[in-house]
Amino acid sequence: MTMAIDRTTTNERVPSPPVRLSLTPSSPVPGALDGAWWPRSRDLHRELPALTDVLDAHWGRVTRVSVNPAHWPALPRKVPVTGHTVKVGWFTDEQDPHKLILLSYTAGRWDLLVIPPETSAAAAARLMASAATVGSLVTASGLMASETAIRDARDDLSREEEWETDGGPPQWRPEAEPDRSPELHRTPELQGR
Numbered sequence: 001m002t003m004a005i006d007r008t009t010t011n012e013r014v015p016s017p018p019v020r021l022s023l024t025p026s027s028p029v030p031g032a033l034d035g036a037w038w039p040r041s042r043d044l045h046r047e048l049p050a051l052t053d054v055l056d057a058h059w060g061r062v063t064r065v066s067v068n069p070a071h072w073p074a075l076p077r078k079v080p081v082t083g084h085t086v087k088v089g090w091f092t093d094e095q096d097p098h099k100l101i102l103l104s105y106t107a108g109r110w111d112l113l114v115i116p117p118e119t120s121a122a123a124a125a126r127l128m129a130s131a132a133t134v135g136s137l138v139t140a141s142g143l144m145a146s147e148t149a150i151r152d153a154r155d156d157l158s159r160e161e162e163w164e165t166d167g168g169p170p171q172w173r174p175e176a177e178p179d180r181s182p183e184l185h186r187t188p189e190l191q192g193r
Contacts, residue, residue: 019054020115022128029135033143036113036131037100038124044088045076052081060107062086070097071116098140113140123147 020038024031039047044067052062062081066089069075079086095101102110113131115124130136130143138146 017050019050020124020128021051021054021112022132023058024132024134027134031134031136032111032139033099033113033131033136034110036115036128038115038119038128039117041117042071042073044072045074045079048079048086048088049081052086055102055110056082059110060104062102062104064089064103066091066095066101066103067114068092068095068097068099071114096140098144111140113143123151126150 017040020040021035023035024033037051039051041047048065055062061084063084064087065079067075069090069092072090075090076088079088098114100112100114102112104110113127115127119127127143127147130138130146131140
């Protein structure tokens with residue numbers, strides 16, 4: 001019996017691009033969020049190791065994370081990261097769908113806004129700044145709703161500007177009006193009289 005071995009796969013992690021993360025500065029004033037994270041995909045298994053690499057060095061070893069599965073298509077129970085494994089939990093009703101909760105035995109808990117990967121750079125910058133505001137009591141879903149309202153208002157303004165540059169409403173032209181003479185509007189039985 002012959003067996004083929006694929007030697008192209010390894011257990012080594014491929015270096016990932018820099019983590020897009022914004023953290024609230026240290027302050028005695030608590031807030032609803034401790035910052036924001038803008039992952040590049042909705043693959044928690046691929047995205048979480050890069051995040052924990054940054055946070056483990058900055059904050060302390062992340063041992064558990066909790067998410068709402070609404071925006072994560074696949075949820076692993078454990079994710080191998082540098083030097084240890086992070087356990088993943090999820091809550092559908094109890095946890096804000098736009099929030100990631102990170103737990104550490106030594107440092108406690110951090111709540112991060114998770115910015116959808118498909119978000120534009122400008123919108124992500126606004127969200128990251130808002131989530132990292134000291135003492136802000138706006139929830140993750142509240143920030144996302146505000147950003148949606150901003151986007152919708154900009155879309156409306158853009159449509160209005162386009163309308164204005166195209167000449168605005170159609171102008172009245174006499175030649176465009178239908179002829180409203182009485183002969184055209186007579187019923188057939190009245191035309192013979």
